[in-house]
Amino acid sequence: MNTHRSFLKMKEESNKIAMVTAYDYPSAKLSEKAGVDMILVGDSLGMVVLGYDSTIPVTLEDMIHHGKAVRRGAPNTFTVIDMPFMTFNISIESTLLNAKRLFQETGAEALKIEGGIEVTEQVKALTNAGIPVVAHIGLTPQSVNVMGGYRVQGKTSEDAKRLIREAKALEEAGSIALVLECVPEKLASLITSEINIPTIGIGAGKYCDGQVLVYHDLLQYGVDRLAKFVKAYGNMNDHTHDALSTYVAEVKEGKFPQKENTYTVDEEALKGLYG
Ligand code: KIV
Ligand code: NA
Numbered sequence: 001m002n003t004h005r006s007f008l009k010m011k012e013e014s015n016k017i018a019m020v021t022a023y024d025y026p027s028a029k030l031s032e033k034a035g036v037d038m039i040l041v042g043d044s045l046g047m048v049v050l051g052y053d054s055t056i057p058v059t060l061e062d063m064i065h066h067g068k069a070v071r072r073g074a075p076n077t078f079t080v081i082d083m084p085f086m087t088f089n090i091s092i093e094s095t096l097l098n099a100k101r102l103f104q105e106t107g108a109e110a111l112k113i114e115g116g117i118e119v120t121e122q123v124k125a126l127t128n129a130g131i132p133v134v135a136h137i138g139l140t141p142q143s144v145n146v147m148g149g150y151r152v153q154g155k156t157s158e159d160a161k162r163l164i165r166e167a168k169a170l171e172e173a174g175s176i177a178l179v180l181e182c183v184p185e186k187l188a189s190l191i192t193s194e195i196n197i198p199t200i201g202i203g204a205g206k207y208c209d210g211q212v213l214v215y216h217d218l219l220q221y222g223v224d225r226l227a228k229f230v231k232a233y234g235n236m237n238d239h240t241h242d243a244l245s246t247y248v249a250e251v252k253e254g255k256f257p258q259k260e261n262t263y264t265v266d267e268e269a270l271k272g273l274y275g
Contacts, residue, residue: 001077001109002038003078003109004110007037007038007177008198010198010210011197011209017038017198017209017210017211018036018038019036019037019038019039019040020036020214020218021039021040021045021212021214022039022040022074023045023048023049023070024049024070024073025069025072025073026073027070027073028069028070028073029074031215032074032076037077038077038079038080039074039077039079040079040080040081040112041063041067043082043141044141044214045066048214048215048216048217048223055141056085057085058084058085060083060084060087060101062084063082063084067081067102067106068106079107079108079109079110080108080109080110080112080134081103081108081111081112082111083095083113088113088119088122092125095125096125096126096129099111099126099129099131110131110134110176110177111132112134112136112179114136114137114140114142114143115136116169117165117166119170120172123135124174133174133176134175134177134179134200135175136179136181137163137178138153138180138181138204139151139183139203140181141181151182152183152203153183160187164187164194175197176197177197178191178195178197178199178200179200179202180208181204182204184205185204188201188205188207189205192208198210200212202229204229213230217230217232218230218233219236220236221236221237221240222237
């Protein structure tokens, strides 16, 4: 299994890190089999798996439940789990108590928290307690209501400077990696060269040390609209629709099941049971 040291080495040697989200046993199993370097149990599960319209309703219990399933599917892949909305913002003590449960009950390798300077104390406290932290800046979906929508971050020089300061502060606080979400490519490239920990981009261009995409986006599975930064590598919507609608039609037409899908019994055994 990879460790945060091997990810540092990958950065040093310019070997890209491939990360994908997973939320359950099959997505984790298929991701591990495909050779992803790192799995993220993202709180995006609120949207792509649970059908909420943001990540805000996601609870610690949700993350534990899905995190455990992912671990069963990908026991040998470095797994990071998101701390959901308001589980790391109230106090250092409650952050540690929530992180303890999430880390211990799932067996993850690291936890991820959204935010800049305002979460550096949490990063330090978790790291001191033995829980590696992945940081996440740029577009931070848990703050969508404060940011006023899902939009590219770091477009003004003031904003860009703030993101660079945050990246350095989060590294200094002990983060093992940094997710950059929806940041212009040149700024992401600059941040990547300014810090020693790996950057993992989503909508942050090709110069990050790694990339992450949401499983259901890259497979187009139950998701109708794709953001500009997503590339669809499959189309499970069409594939699944074809399979399911053919099944429905065959049941109705009596074409399924066929002989090969059916169990038989010796006629003798049923003798006397016929009317
Ligand atoms: O929840 C998630 O899927 C994420 C990634 C987009 C980085 O945080
Ligand atoms: Na997330």
